Amino acid sequence: MITRKTGKSRKNVQVDFSKAFEGLKKKLYSDTAKIIQEGFSDIVIDTPIDTGYAKSNWFVLFGDSPGISAPSKDGGPYRSEGQVIDDGSGIIKILKKNGFKEGLRFYNPTPYMGMLEYGHSSQNQFFIRRSVKKMANKISSIR
């Protein structure tokens, strides 16, 4: 809400935009978080499956936090698709609450992730690039 105060002399007018900006900021954070959550879900869902190991290794990390070592590929059971998405969404919610003051990254330590993304025989080449492009386009069109 924009509030206006007019002084007695009518020469002294104050307009307070702070509440309006606060509302805009909240909407911006909310829209951005939604797009990032959808992007993360898309990447997890689109990760090619053989054993489910690569899909289970997706994480959302704060910008500067160290990466996570790949757990051993021991036949599982691995984290389910829903669990991976829920865990990532939890981190995105924290970042949203903090106003995206820290960067975030999607991280996957699976050693053969490059083959899944770029390999000619992969089930779903460029699945990461596709999600990132869609996220970028959606974020740039937030109004």
Add this chain to the structure above:
Amino acid sequence: MLLLEREILGHLSDNWTQSPVISWANFNVSVNYSSDIEYLVPFLRNLDSQILETPASTGAVRRDYAMGLNLLLKENTGTSAVNSYVEVLKNLFSKKDISTANYSYSFSPLEVGPGFGQGPHFEIPISVEFYVYSSD
């Protein structure tokens, strides 16, 4: 497959004169890969499509693509051949504006990733992005 996809693949087919054989395995052509033959494996992935104007029914459309141009090379043959093939692909696509019969394509810089063993070959992932405007 969209006409704009067919035309840019046709451009590749018409202009690729190097020894690796183009494998159209990603376009419904079966290929029995032989370890004695080197291949160029194109694939296209639509990244996003956006209607840019209203009304949508007549609005221009921007389509973004990633094009893979992976090389499958004989194992243990070093990198000199890779460099020469990459140079040819760069000259064909990197940062180029290409016009075909019906479309104009704007390409990003070509990118070459770290290679890995894949079956009987060593695979070099090569990719380039492009966008194209169309009315459909």
